[in-house]
Amino acid sequence: MSPPYKLSYFNIMGLGEPIRIILSYGNLDFEDCRIPKENWPTVKPNTPFGQVPTLEHNGRMFHQSVAICRYLAKQVKLVGKDDVEDLDIDAAVDTVNDFRTKVGKYHYETDDTAKDAYGKTLFGEIIPFYLEKLDNQAKENGGYLVGGKLTWADLFFVGLIDYINFMAKKDLLANAPNLLKVKEHVAKEPNVKKYLESRPTNH
Numbered sequence: 001m002s003p004p005y006k007l008s009y010f011n012i013m014g015l016g017e018p019i020r021i022i023l024s025y026g027n028l029d030f031e032d033c034r035i036p037k038e039n040w041p042t043v044k045p046n047t048p049f050g051q052v053p054t055l056e057h058n059g060r061m062f063h064q065s066v067a068i069c070r071y072l073a074k075q076v077k078l079v080g081k082d083d084v085e086d087l088d089i090d091a092a093v094d095t096v097n098d099f100r101t102k103v104g105k106y107h108y109e110t111d112d113t114a115k116d117a118y119g120k121t122l123f124g125e126i127i128p129f130y131l132e133k134l135d136n137q138a139k140e141n142g143g144y145l146v147g148g149k150l151t152w153a154d155l156f157f158v159g160l161i162d163y164i165n166f167m168a169k170k171d172l173l174a175n176a177p178n179l180l181k182v183k184e185h186v187a188k189e190p191n192v193k194k195y196l197e198s199r200p201t202n203h
Contacts, residue, residue: 005030006056008047010037012202013166015065016053018159021186022069022152024195026076034200066093066156073152085147092137092145092153099130100164107167127172135176143181150185158186166203 005023009016011034023030035043035052044050048063055061055068062068070090073079080086106122109115137145145153161183165172173179186192 003029003031004057006033007031007053008033008035008043008056009053010035010040011200013159013163014203015160017163018069018156019053019055019065019072020199021155021159021192021195022072022076022078025078025155025189025192026072027191028072028075066097069093069152069156073155078150078152078155080147080151085151088146089151089153093156095130095134096153096157096160099134100160100167102126102130103164103167123168127168131172131176131179135178138176138178138182143178143185145182150189154182154186155192158183163203 005028007016007019007023007030009019020030020032043052047054048061051063053065053068054063055072062071070079070093080089102122106115106118109118134145142148144150145157157179161173161179173183187196
């Protein structure tokens with residue numbers, strides 16, 4: 001009998017990793033389907049909007065990585081205690097995603113001149129701004145992003161930070177001690193620890 005969840009994504013961390021970490025945290029049995037890039041042209045037409053990750057569950061295929069994470073967070077009880085705390089969690093997640101997008105713009109830029117110009121702004125202004133704000137947020141919440149406790153915002157952040165580091169080509173948390181605490185809190189969760197120790201290291 002196949003697992004109740006099937007996650008389909010490429011053989012990289014990327015946008016699939018937060019989903020894998022939340023599934024692992026909740027000890028939800030899932031098939032981690034890693035699509036070889038050469039197979040993507042045949043897989044793509046069978047996805048809802050021609051993109052991955054997708055999550056198959058109860059006979060349906062779902063898309064959009066943040067929406068999938070939010071749904072799974074409800075299943076594993078990593079959401080807020082009320083609507084306001086959920087709003088704080090969503091805002092933290094969207095901020096981390098914005099940060100990823102801004103770093104990704106640099107990584108995926110193919111014009112060297114444009115990349116160099118944007119890189120000055122990215123490394124001189126954007127990255128320091130986000131890291132200072134996020135690190136302060138983690139400090140105020142005792143090593144978590146929201147509410148002084150573990151929520152799916154923390155798992156989402158940890159799921160993406162290695163990918164963001166890879167795109168920036170540097171360890172962005174080297175001078176962000178409170179964000180490192182977020183990472184430590186997530187990594188010590190038994191099921192997450194087990195997953196992190198066994199996962200492929202492709203970015």
